[in-house]
Amino acid sequence: MRAGIRSHREIARFDVETDVCVVGLGAAGAAAAIDARAAGADVAVLERASGGGGTSALSGGVLYLGGGTSLQTACGFEDTPDAMYRYLMASVGEVPDEPKVRRYCEGSVEHFEWVKAQGVPYKETYYPGISGEPPTDDGLVYSGAEQTHPFCDLAAPAPRGHVAAKTFQTGPLLMQHLCASTERAGARVLGDHCVTDLVLDDDGAVVGVVAENFGEVRTVRARGGVVLTTGGFVLNDEMLGRYVPRALRCQLRVAGDGDDGSGIRLGVAAGAATLHMEKASISLPVTQPWGLKRGVMVNARGQRFINEDTYYGRLGERALFHEDGRAFLIVDDAIFEEPDYCKEIAAVGETLAELETELQLPPGSLDATLSVYNRHAEHGQDPVFGKRREYLQPLVKPPFGAIDCTTENCLYAAFTLGGLVTDAEARVLGPSGDVIPGLYGAGRSTAGVCAGDYSSGLSLGDATFFGRVAGCHAAGGGS
Amino acid sequence: MRAGIRSHREIARFDVETDVCVVGLGAAGAAAAIDARAAGADVAVLERASGGGGTSALSGGVLYLGGGTSLQTACGFEDTPDAMYRYLMASVGEVPDEPKVRRYCEGSVEHFEWVKAQGVPYKETYYPGISGEPPTDDGLVYSGAEQTHPFCDLAAPAPRGHVAAKTFQTGPLLMQHLCASTERAGARVLGDHCVTDLVLDDDGAVVGVVAENFGEVRTVRARGGVVLTTGGFVLNDEMLGRYVPRALRCQLRVAGDGDDGSGIRLGVAAGAATLHMEKASISLPVTQPWGLKRGVMVNARGQRFINEDTYYGRLGERALFHEDGRAFLIVDDAIFEEPDYCKEIAAVGETLAELETELQLPPGSLDATLSVYNRHAEHGQDPVFGKRREYLQPLVKPPFGAIDCTTENCLYAAFTLGGLVTDAEARVLGPSGDVIPGLYGAGRSTAGVCAGDYSSGLSLGDATFFGRVAGCHAAGGGS
Numbered sequence: 001m002r003a004g005i006r007s008h009r010e011i012a013r014f015d016v017e018t019d020v021c022v023v024g025l026g027a028a029g030a031a032a033a034i035d036a037r038a039a040g041a042d043v044a045v046l047e048r049a050s051g052g053g054g055t056s057a058l059s060g061g062v063l064y065l066g067g068g069t070s071l072q073t074a075c076g077f078e079d080t081p082d083a084m085y086r087y088l089m090a091s092v093g094e095v096p097d098e099p100k101v102r103r104y105c106e107g108s109v110e111h112f113e114w115v116k117a118q119g120v121p122y123k124e125t126y127y128p129g130i131s132g133e134p135p136t137d138d139g140l141v142y143s144g145a146e147q148t149h150p151f152c153d154l155a156a157p158a159p160r161g162h163v164a165a166k167t168f169q170t171g172p173l174l175m176q177h178l179c180a181s182t183e184r185a186g187a188r189v190l191g192d193h194c195v196t197d198l199v200l201d202d203d204g205a206v207v208g209v210v211a212e213n214f215g216e217v218r219t220v221r222a223r224g225g226v227v228l229t230t231g232g233f234v235l236n237d238e239m240l241g242r243y244v245p246r247a248l249r250c251q252l253r254v255a256g257d258g259d260d261g262s263g264i265r266l267g268v269a270a271g272a273a274t275l276h277m278e279k280a281s282i283s284l285p286v287t288q289p290w291g292l293k294r295g296v297m298v299n300a301r302g303q304r305f306i307n308e309d310t311y312y313g314r315l316g317e318r319a320l321f322h323e324d325g326r327a328f329l330i331v332d333d334a335i336f337e338e339p340d341y342c343k344e345i346a347a348v349g350e351t352l353a354e355l356e357t358e359l360q361l362p363p364g365s366l367d368a369t370l371s372v373y374n375r376h377a378e379h380g381q382d383p384v385f386g387k388r389r390e391y392l393q394p395l396v397k398p399p400f401g402a403i404d405c406t407t408e409n410c411l412y413a414a415f416t417l418g419g420l421v422t423d424a425e426a427r428v429l430g431p432s433g434d435v436i437p438g439l440y441g442a443g444r445s446t447a448g449v450c451a452g453d454y455s456s457g458l459s460l461g462d463a464t465f466f467g468r469v470a471g472c473h474a475a476g477g478g479s
Numbered sequence: 480m481r482a483g484i485r486s487h488r489e490i491a492r493f494d495v496e497t498d499v500c501v502v503g504l505g506a507a508g509a510a511a512a513i514d515a516r517a518a519g520a521d522v523a524v525l526e527r528a529s530g531g532g533g534t535s536a537l538s539g540g541v542l543y544l545g546g547g548t549s550l551q552t553a554c555g556f557e558d559t560p561d562a563m564y565r566y567l568m569a570s571v572g573e574v575p576d577e578p579k580v581r582r583y584c585e586g587s588v589e590h591f592e593w594v595k596a597q598g599v600p601y602k603e604t605y606y607p608g609i610s611g612e613p614p615t616d617d618g619l620v621y622s623g624a625e626q627t628h629p630f631c632d633l634a635a636p637a638p639r640g641h642v643a644a645k646t647f648q649t650g651p652l653l654m655q656h657l658c659a660s661t662e663r664a665g666a667r668v669l670g671d672h673c674v675t676d677l678v679l680d681d682d683g684a685v686v687g688v689v690a691e692n693f694g695e696v697r698t699v700r701a702r703g704g705v706v707l708t709t710g711g712f713v714l715n716d717e718m719l720g721r722y723v724p725r726a727l728r729c730q731l732r733v734a735g736d737g738d739d740g741s742g743i744r745l746g747v748a749a750g751a752a753t754l755h756m757e758k759a760s761i762s763l764p765v766t767q768p769w770g771l772k773r774g775v776m777v778n779a780r781g782q783r784f785i786n787e788d789t790y791y792g793r794l795g796e797r798a799l800f801h802e803d804g805r806a807f808l809i810v811d812d813a814i815f816e817e818p819d820y821c822k823e824i825a826a827v828g829e830t831l832a833e834l835e836t837e838l839q840l841p842p843g844s845l846d847a848t849l850s851v852y853n854r855h856a857e858h859g860q861d862p863v864f865g866k867r868r869e870y871l872q873p874l875v876k877p878p879f880g881a882i883d884c885t886t887e888n889c890l891y892a893a894f895t896l897g898g899l900v901t902d903a904e905a906r907v908l909g910p911s912g913d914v915i916p917g918l919y920g921a922g923r924s925t926a927g928v929c930a931g932d933y934s935s936g937l938s939l940g941d942a943t944f945f946g947r948v949a950g951c952h953a954a955g956g957g958s
Contacts, residue, residue, distance in 0.1 A: 004911060095721060203481065271750055273747055303782050363854075365851055431748055
């Protein structure tokens with residue numbers, strides 16, 4: 001039989017019989033297991049590691065939710081599902097999955113109550129910054145580009161980053177509660193079980209899995225369905241090199257041990273289509289502290305390419321994928337301050353011409369860029385990229401400096417966004433939009449709400465949201 | 480059973496029994512059939528249209544070949560497989576398929592003799608221009624970016640576009656000969672047969688196909704293998720919208736009726752992996768006549784983004800995918816001449832400032848760009864993008880004009896480059912690099928030699944080359 005799939009005919013007797021088999025115990029897997037149990041199904045969760053948590057436990061723990069959640073309301077912010085929908089449709093990438101985005105926005109208020117019901121604690125306070133990982137235990141934060149051009153003109157901004165009550169290490173806190181809730185719900189968690197194959201019946205429907213447990217082969221029959229929640233593929237060098245080669249150059253790959261694309265490969269072997277395999281979330285936190293947003297970001301040709309005040313997830317995407325990871329943040333003496341993360345200074349010069357020479361930019365290019373920038377910044381305008389007035393200040397005070405944003409010399413944090421095609425019911429689809437019976441998916445083994453341009457919290461957000469949908473569906477409860 | 484696949488158990492008796500079943504009769508399918516027959520196999524070719532030709536017959540008929548072909552030699556050009564290899568590895572995109580490129584370059588001289596042996600006529604003369612479709616019946620032409628930065632410094636340039644002896648309409652001539660040769664070879668060509676499913680055995684190997692013929696279901700058993708040569712998916716709006724949405728905006732989609740991705744979907748349904756699904760060849764012939772290469776191409780922010788003297792396939796790729804299809808070619812009175820294809824003039828102005836206003840570019844942006852360009856062009860240099868000296872001339876003579884290169888107002892010609900993953904033996908691969916037994920592919924239903932950045936002739940080139948490999952392999956002859 002081919003790699004990743006087995007015929008049911010090969011398996012005389014299954015070692016485990018269950019209704020729903022969840023593969024992977026990160027945020028998506030926990031949500032699937034909890035709601036499948038709630039729908040009355042027997043649930044087995046197979047996790048490759050000894051315990052649950054996955055990449056979710058290594059994350060900043062932010063969930064992107066909105067539409068008027070209890071936390072948003074408590075913090076005094078108004079939001080609507082429609083405003084959230086408009087922001088996401090405009091910001092998540094070129095080809096947003098409309099039905100998925102719609103369902104996510106419409107169900108977001110309820111979903112946050114579900115998260116709280118699992119025991120995850122939230123402090124009802126607002127952190128007045130912009131971050132995917134606020135340095136406090138505040139519960140609510142702007143974790144995307146809502147307040148910047150062009151999104152501020154397209155949808156009423158609201159903070160939608162929901163962060164559990166802990167200063168940093170929020171991911172572990174989130175997963176501690178979700179894993180505990182999974183156990184409480186009565187799901188059977190089988191650690192050290194690495195799924196190697198999906199089991200297909202004669203019609204190509206998925207009816208179980210084959211796993212390896214300390215060298216022993218274990219077979220699981222899933223009467224209702226198999227839910228793949230195994231994460232992305234940022235740790236699989238071969239897949240990354242083929243689909244997102246530039247991500248290989250990033251200093252940080254945001255992942256637990258398991259993100260080798262195993263679930264994606266299992267689904268493809270069973271006939272699933274994939275989407276957005278070339279997309280990744282790339283964070284470039286060079287404008288921290290935020291005063292550095294007054295700097296001017298240029299590429300290797302001395303040209304600007306983005307509004308520097310936008311979210312760091314957008315900075316990274318543009319710098320890596322469109323400028324090949326060759327960029328500098330130009331500052332002058334008036335605005336320079338010690339960067340929080342990207343500390344490498346590429347050059348300093350008493351004049352822009354000197355800086356340009358040091359950086360080996362084309363002669364005259366930096367001067368041309370800054371003459372246009374300064375001319376408009378003096379009037380609080382940026383007709384080129386729409387940076388907000390509060391971050392517009394002509395760069396005129398020597399010495400001038402360049403913070404190195406070259407991929408190899410700066411913090412770029414990457415994880416993959418592409419994966420199996422699923423519909424808004426979390427069913428895995430074949431290449432013609434047909435459902436693969438018995439197969440569900442959620443989290444980064446699927447192509448989710450984010451279609452290329454990231455806001456922090458979208459990954460845990462859609463993982464838990466569509467994990468629940470998948471679990472409920474596989475349990476026979478529809479959705 | 481799921482869409483696109485059928486179990487062999489469902490088929491009591493096959494209507495046709497053969498060794499090799501080729502799906503689609505374009506250039507790849509003809510090559511596969513001819514060489515499968517040469518290896519002694521029974522061959523059935525199923526073509527959806529009434530006759531052969533496909534998109535290949537609508538193309539410019541150029542084959543990208545080199546390494547010292549008889550035509551190159553007759554025209555007085557030296558070339559080596561190594562020079563060709565170095566050009567292709569540097570130019571075809573971010574992730575070239577090294578084994579495939581190597582094999583293609585090493586076999587190129589022999590392959591051209593094979594093409595001639597099929598009766599395709601070539602005139603042993605060189606057309607001294609750069610084009611994927613020369614306006615003469617000359618046989619040899621530069622059809623890529625070999626002579627431009629940075630490639631001219633990486634590999635000795637040579638013209639590698641091999642064009643059959645006809646003024647335009649070269650694609651039909653090529654396919655007329657390849658189809659005739661297919662018939663002569665004794666392959667059984669079944670027209671009006673649209674393949675709807677691959678037939679799998681219990682182990683997931685491909686053992687035949689199901690086709691529709693005027694409403695009748697016909698089944699074909701293929702003892703040696705099935706070769707998918709069905710073309711790309713540029714005519715499938717849903718697939719294009721999902722994977723290459725910007726291509727939907729192109730005025731011209733280079734395709735025969737069949738390019739709806741059917742073969743890609745068949746392969747995926749059977750468990751194949753895909754690659755480069757977001758890539759397309761995008762031609763933007765705005766610098767014709769060639770004197771227009773002295774113009775300066777800018778994006779919607781008034782910035783340059785490419786060396787304007789490069790091949791039009793690269794112009795289109797950058798303009799559409801990196802500048803969102805918003806671009807202008809700026810000219811002055813000294814260099815302007817009537818464009819061959821892109822005739823829309825977006826604006827004219829007595830000064831650059833006036834032109835800038837007309838084009839709604841950010842104030843000062845065009846002046847800044849041209850001040851840098853002109854300053855260096857005066858000395859025959861372009862340190863920003865490396866345009867060649869012969870096309871460098873300061874733009875100073877009013878009036879100034881802008882040729883509209885906006886996607887909607889200009890000729891962009893698109894076809895897709897992504898498809899099934901195959902190895903250098905033309906075997907279709909699953910997601911972990913495993914071979915799907917019995918399944919082969921070539922041409923634009925596969926991810927081929929070109930991994931995103933096009934030179935004309937690569938598609939017919941790799942289609943015929945790896946079509947032959949596939950046919951030979953499926954016939955049991957190895958390769």
